[in-house]
Amino acid sequence: xxxxxxxxxxxxxxxxxxxxxxxxxxxxxxxxxxxxxxxxxxxxxxxxxxxxxxxxxxxxxxxxxxxxxxxxxxxxxxxxxxxxxxxxxxxxxxxxxxxxxxxxxxxxxxxxxxxxxxxxxxxxxxxxxxxxxxxxxxxxxxxxxxxxxxxxxxxxxxxxxxxxxxxxxxxxxxxxx
Numbered sequence: 001x002x003x004x005x006x007x008x009x010x011x012x013x014x015x016x017x018x019x020x021x022x023x024x025x026x027x028x029x030x031x032x033x034x035x036x037x038x039x040x041x042x043x044x045x046x047x048x049x050x051x052x053x054x055x056x057x058x059x060x061x062x063x064x065x066x067x068x069x070x071x072x073x074x075x076x077x078x079x080x081x082x083x084x085x086x087x088x089x090x091x092x093x094x095x096x097x098x099x100x101x102x103x104x105x106x107x108x109x110x111x112x113x114x115x116x117x118x119x120x121x122x123x124x125x126x127x128x129x130x131x132x133x134x135x136x137x138x139x140x141x142x143x144x145x146x147x148x149x150x151x152x153x154x155x156x157x158x159x160x161x162x163x164x165x166x167x168x169x170x171x172x173x174x175x176x177x
Contacts, residue, residue, distance in 0.1 A: 004035050004164055008171035016174045020047055020056040029057035036143045044142040046076055047176060053080060075128050076140045083137055085129040085166045089156040092124050121146045124153035127162050129169040131176050138176035141169045
């Protein structure tokens, strides 16, 4: 069986010519969700553009806004600036930027249907890894577990999970150029 890093390197090669187009970001986001056993809306792929982090995935967050790289309460910004990956298994208790968590991501809500119970399913656990190239940080990949409380959101992320995410982020580097 291929390692996740090898699978993501192959996916990156397929996506390299177009970069992080919405279609490619969708493919990568789905593969990350599958690899880490999380829902698709529990994956975030952000790219640095003009000193801001911009969501490439989920695509619905792309037009919500950007996160300036000098924002002090953003874990994604901290990851980009420090170039260090981290796990936060008590994320709901950590002061962080929440505007993106308030956006409804379910298919039903996007189609104008009933709002889901998303408002009670907040990010409880988070892994965040930088995508770093020769020119510096190019983006951030985050994988989370959402729920009404930490125990109901699933198992804690482990150091091995974080190593796997770092390997995936490294393998996906060529998509961020």
